Amino acid sequence: MTFLGTFALWTALLVGLWGAVVAFSGRWQWQPVLERSVTRSVYAVWFAVAVAAFALFRGLYAHDFNIEYVWAYTARNLPDVFIATAFWAGQKGSLLLWALVLTLFASLAQFLTPRRYAPLLPYVAGVTQAVAVFFIAVMLLAANPFERLPFTPLDGRGLNPQLQNPGMIIHPPLLYLGYISFTIPFAFAVAALLSRRLDTGWIFAIRKWSLVSWLFLSAGITVGMWWAYVELGWGGYWAWDPVENASLLPWLTMTAFLHSVMIQEKRGMLKRWNLTLVVATFLLTIFGTFLTRSGVIASVHSFTQSPVGWYFLGFLVIAGIFAYTLLHTRWPELAPEAELQSMLSREAAFLFNNLLLVGIAFSVLWGTMFPIISELVKGTKITVGPPFFNRVNVPLGLLLLALTGIGPLIAWRRASRANLRRQFTVPLAVGLLTFAASLVAGIRELYPLVTVTLAGFVGAAIVQEFGRGVRARMRMYGDSITTALARLVGRNRRRYGGYIVHVGILCYCVAFAGMAFRTDLEATLKPGDSISLASPFGHTWTFTHTGVSQYKDANRYVSAAALRLGREGKDMGLMTAEKRQHFTLEDGVEMKSFEASTEVGLRSDLREDVYVVFEGVVNGTEEAKYRFTINPLVWWVWFGGIVLVIGGLITMWPGGGGPVAPNRKVAATVAQPASAQPLEALRDA
Amino acid sequence: MKAGTRFLIGAGVIVAAVAWLMVQGVRETGVFYLTPTELATKVASDSTFYDLGIKVGGAKVVPGSVVRNEVSRQIDFQMSDGQQMYPVSYRGLVPDTFTDASDIEVIVEGHLGRDGVFHATEVLAKCGSRYEAAAEEEARRV
Numbered sequence: 144m145t146f147l148g149t150f151a152l153w154t155a156l157l158v159g160l161w162g163a164v165v166a167f168s169g170r171w172q173w174q175p176v177l178e179r180s181v182t183r184s185v186y187a188v189w190f191a192v193a194v195a196a197f198a199l200f201r202g203l204y205a206h207d208f209n210i211e212y213v214w215a216y217t218a219r220n221l222p223d224v225f226i227a228t229a230f231w232a233g234q235k236g237s238l239l240l241w242a243l244v245l246t247l248f249a250s251l252a253q254f255l256t257p258r259r260y261a262p263l264l265p266y267v268a269g270v271t272q273a274v275a276v277f278f279i280a281v282m283l284l285a286a287n288p289f290e291r292l293p294f295t296p297l298d299g300r301g302l303n304p305q306l307q308n309p310g311m312i313i314h315p316p317l318l319y320l321g322y323i324s325f326t327i328p329f330a331f332a333v334a335a336l337l338s339r340r341l342d343t344g345w346i347f348a349i350r351k352w353s354l355v356s357w358l359f360l361s362a363g364i365t366v367g368m369w370w371a372y373v374e375l376g377w378g379g380y381w382a383w384d385p386v387e388n389a390s391l392l393p394w395l396t397m398t399a400f401l402h403s404v405m406i407q408e409k410r411g412m413l414k415r416w417n418l419t420l421v422v423a424t425f426l427l428t429i430f431g432t433f434l435t436r437s438g439v440i441a442s443v444h445s446f447t448q449s450p451v452g453w454y455f456l457g458f459l460v461i462a463g464i465f466a467y468t469l470l471h472t473r474w475p476e477l478a479p480e481a482e483l484q485s486m487l488s489r490e491a492a493f494l495f496n497n498l499l500l501v502g503i504a505f506s507v508l509w510g511t512m513f514p515i516i517s518e519l520v521k522g523t524k525i526t527v528g529p530p531f532f533n534r535v536n537v538p539l540g541l542l543l544l545a546l547t548g549i550g551p552l553i554a555w556r557r558a559s560r561a562n563l564r565r566q567f568t569v570p571l572a573v574g575l576l577t578f579a580a581s582l583v584a585g586i587r588e589l590y591p592l593v594t595v596t597l598a599g600f601v602g603a604a605i606v607q608e609f610g611r612g613v614r615a616r617m618r619m620y621g622d623s624i625t626t627a628l629a630r631l632v633g634r635n636r637r638r639y640g641g642y643i644v645h646v647g648i649l650c651y652c653v654a655f656a657g658m659a660f661r662t663d664l665e666a667t668l669k670p671g672d673s674i675s676l677a678s679p680f681g682h683t684w685t686f687t688h689t690g691v692s693q694y695k696d697a698n699r700y701v702s703a704a705a706l707r708l709g710r711e712g713k714d715m716g717l718m719t720a721e722k723r724q725h726f727t728l729e730d731g732v733e734m735k736s737f738e739a740s741t742e743v744g745l746r747s748d749l750r751e752d753v754y755v756v757f758e759g760v761v762n763g764t765e766e767a768k769y770r771f772t773i774n775p776l777v778w779w780v781w782f783g784g785i786v787l788v789i790g791g792l793i794t795m796w797p798g799g800g801g802p803v804a805p806n807r808k809v810a811a812t813v814a815q816p817a818s819a820q821p822l823e824a825l826r827d828a
Numbered sequence: 829m830k831a832g833t834r835f836l837i838g839a840g841v842i843v844a845a846v847a848w849l850m851v852q853g854v855r856e857t858g859v860f861y862l863t864p865t866e867l868a869t870k871v872a873s874d875s876t877f878y879d880l881g882i883k884v885g886g887a888k889v890v891p892g893s894v895v896r897n898e899v900s901r902q903i904d905f906q907m908s909d910g911q912q913m914y915p916v917s918y919r920g921l922v923p924d925t926f927t928d929a930s931d932i933e934v935i936v937e938g939h940l941g942r943d944g945v946f947h948a949t950e951v952l953a954k955c956g957s958r959y960e961a962a963a964e965e966e967a968r969r970v
Contacts, residue, residue, distance in 0.1 A: 377923075483831045491835060498839055502846040509850060514861055524861035526883055531853040539846065665921070667899055739924050758921060761898040768901070770921055 145210055145289035148198035152279055152287075155191035155242070158184050159276040166269025181265045185253050188275055189246035196243045199236065199288050203229055209295040212236060212288045218301035218727045220698040228312050229302050234436065234451060235288035237315065242278040244316075244323045249275065252327045252352070260348040266334030267327070274326050281454045304699070304725045304740040310370035314363060318390055321360025322428040325393065327352040329425035332418055336469040341414065341476050346404055351795055353404075353421075357397045358791040364390050365784035376741035376756045378663065378772045380780065383532040385440045388511045389431030392504050396424040399500035402493050402550075409555065410490060411480030415470070416497070418477065422466040427504075429459045440514060485557035492550040499543045506535045541593050544652055547645050548601035551608055569607055574600030594656035598649050605642045612639075636793050643790030650783025657776030665770045667761060678773050680750055685709035689717075691765045699725045704757040704767045708746065720744035720757035720769070752777040859883050859937065864912035871940060883937045884914070884946065889953070891930040907934055907946070914940070918948040926953035 162184030171177035199212070203226050208214040216229040216236070231237040249271035253264060282288065305311070328349040335345035367390070368380035381387060400420040406413050433455035434440055483490055509516070510527045517525040552566040577599025578592070586592050609628070612635075616627040632639040660679035668674060668688035675685045687707040694701055702722045708715040721742035726733040744755035751773055758768040860877075862870065863886035870877045890906035890913065897903075903918045916936055926932065938948035 483835055485831050486834050486838065488831075491831070491838075494835060495838065495842065498842050502842060506846060506850050506853075510853075513854065513858070517858075525854070525858045526861045527854055527858050530857040534853045534857065535846070535849040538849065665901065667901075741924060756921070768898070 144198045144201050144205075144207065145291055148195045148202075148289040149283075149287065151191045151195040151198065152283055152289075155188045155195070155246075156276060156279045156283060158191065159188045159272045159279065162188065162272035163269050163276055166265050166272065171265050178265055181268045182253050184272065185246070185249045185268050188272065189243075189250045192239070192242050192246045192275075192279070195289075196230075196239055199230065199239060202289075206299070208297070208299050209291050210288075211290045211292050214292060214296050214299045216299070216302055218299040218698070220728065221299075221302055222307075222697065224312065225302055225307050228306055231315050231319075232302055232306055233288075235282065235286040235290075237319070238278055238282050238286055238451075239288050240316070241319060241323060242275060242282070244319055245271065245278065245326060246275050248324050248327055249330075252330070256348055260344060262340065263331060263334040263338060263345060263348065266337050267330040270330035270333050271326060274330075277454075277458050281451060285451050285454065298727050301698070301725060301727045304723060305374050307725075308370060308374050310366055310374065314366040314370050317359050317363030317366055319363075321356055321358075321363050322393065322431070324352060324356040324359060325397065325424055325428055328356065328421050332421040333466070333469065336418070336473050339473065339476065341473065343408060343411075346407060346417070349421075350404075353397065353401060354791060354795045357394070357401060358788065358795070360390070360394050360397065361791070362784065362788055364394060365780070365787075369781060372777070373743060373745065374741075376743050378661075378754055378756070378770070378774065379658070380777070383510070383529045385511050386435050388507050388532075389434045392431060392508060393424045393427040395500050395504040395507070396420050396427060399497045399504075400424060402500075403497050406490055406493050412483070412490065414477040414479060415474065418470060420497075420501075422470065426459060426463055426466070429455055429462065433459055434511070440511065487553065487558040487563070489550060489553050489555045489558075492546055492553055496543065496546045496550060499539055499546070503536055503539050503543070506539070507532065510535070537590055540652070541590070541597060544594070544597045544601060544649075547648065548597065548604040551642065551645075552604050566604075566607075570600050570603040573603035588659055591656040591659050594652055598653050601645065601649055605645055608642060609639070632793060636796055640790050640792075640794030640796075643793060644787050645790075647783045647785075647787030647790055650779045650786060654776045654779035654783065657779070658774065660775050661772060663770060663772040665768075667766060667768050669764075669766045674771070676771050676773060678751055679775050682711045684753060684771075684773065685712075686755070686769070686771055688767055688769070691760055691767055698727070699723045702757070702760070704744075704760075704769070706744065706755060706769075708753065715746070718744040718746060718753075718755060720755045722757055722759055747778050749778055751775045861885055863887065864907065864909045864914055867914070867940060868912045877940065878942050879939050881937070882939060883935060885935045887914075887934055887936070888930075889926070889928070889932045889934055892928060894928040903951075907936065914946045915944070916946045916948050916951075918951050920951075922951050923953050926951060 162181050165171060165177055165184075166181045171181055201207075202210045202213050203217055204223075206213065206217065206219055212233060212235050213229075216232045217226060221229070229236070231240045249268070252267060252271065256264060256267075331345045331349045331352075335341055364387075367387070371377075371382070372380040397420075400417060403413050403417055403420065407417050433452050436452040436455065439452070483494070485491065510531050514524045514526050517523060548570060552570065554562045574596050578596040581592055581595045586595065609631070612631045613624060613627045616622050616631055617624065620627075620630075622630060662676060662679060664674065664676045666674045666686075668686075670688055670690045673685055673687040675683050677683050685708070687709070689705045689707055691702055691704045693703075700723070703719045704721070706718045706720070708718055721744075722739050723742060724735060724739045726735055728734070739759075741756055744753075744757070746753040752775075754772040754774055756770040756772075758770060760767055859881040860870075861883045864884060867877070867882065867884060884907070887907040887909045890908050893906035895904045901919055901921075903920075903922060904915065905918075906913055906915050908914070916938075918936075918938075926934070933954045935952040935954075936946060936948045937950040938946060940946050
């Protein structure tokens with residue numbers, strides 16, 4: 144199997160190299176045979192990488208511990224489901240997964256892209272092949288997953304228990320899918336630049352891809368937050384750790400792009416900016432990989448120093464120079480077709496939205512890199528942590544939240560006084576009412592107060608948009624309210640899907656504000672002892688320690704502490720919190736593997752989470768050490784994630800929707816997909 | 829005034845605000861990141877480094893030095909980078925990775941008291957080569 148795997152990787156490398164070289168040589172323009180060869184090489188590389196992936200899976204499932212990777216990440220007593228996790232648990236396997244997904248996406252891009260964009264495809268193939276060649280080369284040179292050991296161990300080292308969690312099965316692949324799929328928009332951008340087809344064609348060709356990418360990344364980040372919350376036991380879901388920041392950076396620039404691209408479609412502005420955002424996002428995905436794998440920044444997550452990181456830095460520099468040169472030489476051809484007409488316009492709102500998103504991205508990058516920057520400039524390492532990121536990003540984030548409400552309400556080009564009055568009266572009034580209500584409810588802290596007020600404003604703005612659309616349909620077509628709503632969303636998927644995404648974002652923001660009110664308490668309790676903790680919602684939780692039980696499970700020993708929960712004297716049931724010690728068998732003897740891990744006790748409802756960490760017992764007795772935390776509104780993060788994914792899926796759903804109708808002549812070689820949308824006309828009326 | 833110019837002014841305001849927030853943020857929340865040896869050099873030359881918020885990295889727990897008081901949650905241990913050793917005093921929760929074994933790297937945040945004891949407010953731990961795999965998976969998360 145290892146021979147098959149290595150052989151498949153070499154084949155993929157050579158075929159990929161062929162594809163990239165021929166594509167960039169440009170020779171295919173005169174020889175159709177070469178053109179076919181370039182596009183077909185994409186499928187061939189995918190097939191070869193899939194064979195390699197199959198070989199690794201075989202090795203993992205067969206417990207072939209002679210393969211170093213199998214030994215390092217699995218053990219005989221590892222449950223079968225987690226063998227899949229082991230595939231990407233380590234550096235080498237994750238590179239293989241990366242290559243597999245990249246080549247799959249590259250093939251799909253060749254296969255699914257409509258014929259009218261065909262002239263771009265050989266260039267796209269060239270870029271995706273070049274990136275694939277890089278990943279395969281890194282594997283073959285520095286991290287071959289098929290490396291064998293000089294002897295065959297009886298059992299493997301096992302999988303880190305923190306990764307033995309369902310969230311961990313899907314979190315890394317989701318992030319990878321988000322990262323990797325953005326290679327396709329990047330490839331189209333480069334294709335447009337290389338071929339000088341700089342009209343809106345490439346923008347239309349990548350619309351779905353950039354949404355797919357954004358959606359996977361959003362979902363991946365959210366699942367990662369959930370994993371950190373339930374598995375790491377420190378009580379929160381976001382710590383501004385460099386690894387987390389590395390995933391947030393491309394998300395921010397991608398979000399900026401998804402907004403600014405609408406201005407290019409509609410008004411022919413921001414061409415340079417959009418290309419720059421696409422390039423920057425791609426580079427940030429590579430940068431994130433470099434950051435987390437090289438160990439240049441100390442993080443709780445990334446501790447191993449590995450030479451692979453430096454390959455990524457090299458790739459980053461080359462890709463950066465290449466993209467910069469391309470942009471620079473095409474700069475004059477990217478002049479805007481229109482100018483900003485008024486500050487009171489949707490264009491202006493979008494511009495500020497972009498500026499804020501990029502500003503946030505820059506400050507996150509700066510804070511993450513500050514130890515390196517300060518060492519270079521001042522000679523001393525200075526680090527900044529969560530206080531820095533919160534201080535800078537909370538005000539910027541709130542401004543952005545306000546724009547989430549303003550953007551969809553304000554007219555394109557130039558908003559008239561009448562437009563402003565008609566659109567803003569109700570949302571502003573609702574915002575003020577929310578403000579008053581929060582004051583009455585006793586919220587006095589500035590940022591949570593502003594967040595809730597803005598949430599009221601933005602929420603009302605979205606409801607008003609839906610309400611107007613539904614009413615117009617009911618009037619025009621005599622639809623019932625539900626049919627009107629379904630058709631409204633179905634016929635304008637991009638617009639209303641986008642609004643639903645905004646609702647998801649609102650949920651996140653409110654949940655983040657809730658974390659300002661978290662309270663916690665540490666205590667050591669004997670069986671029968673009770674302790675109370677006041678919730679920010681005014682009631683009191685009581686925790687009664689009932690005892691500790693110890694038992695053995697498939698691959699671990701578990702100490703479980705049991706508690707009885709009470710709220711205001713009312714019994715709320717039992718809860719357990721665990722400490723687990725995993726083991727592997729060596730010659731029939733159980734050996735501790737990894738450190739003990741924590742399994743939190745969690746009781747979640749719409750208002751608050753009761754989060755209990757069992758830290759261990761005192762000197763072998765049943766006296767238990769606990770940390771109790773009340774985390775308000777956490778549920779809304781996960782709910783917001785679901786809403787966001789639903790909204791995103793609606794936006795992406797094939798057919799219907801269509802692009803923002805351009806109200807200018809598109810000087811495009813590419814035909815505009817025709818979509819009859821009676822409501823488009825109503826939108827800005 | 830043209831809208832473009834107005835936008836540039838608005839953009840300038842935002843950029844300035846971001847820059848100001850960042851500068852203030854670094855000034856007020858930034859902490860020195862030093863190894864024990866660097867910390868010793870700093871305090872020797874400049875006594876203001878006592879009682880200043882500092883993060884110490886590149887140090888390992890001295891095996892066998894960990895003293896835990898289970899009831900008060902007090903944890904005392906020694907950290908060293910091979911040249912300079914500091915006793916650390918900490919009260920609270922430590923991560924699962926913090927043990928008395930050899931090769932446990934720690935990052936400790938807090939301040940160095942004039943008594944020569946590092947008073948930690950936060951202790952992060954990672955394991956060295958023995959469990960490299962464990963740390964490696966983490967790095968793979970992105």
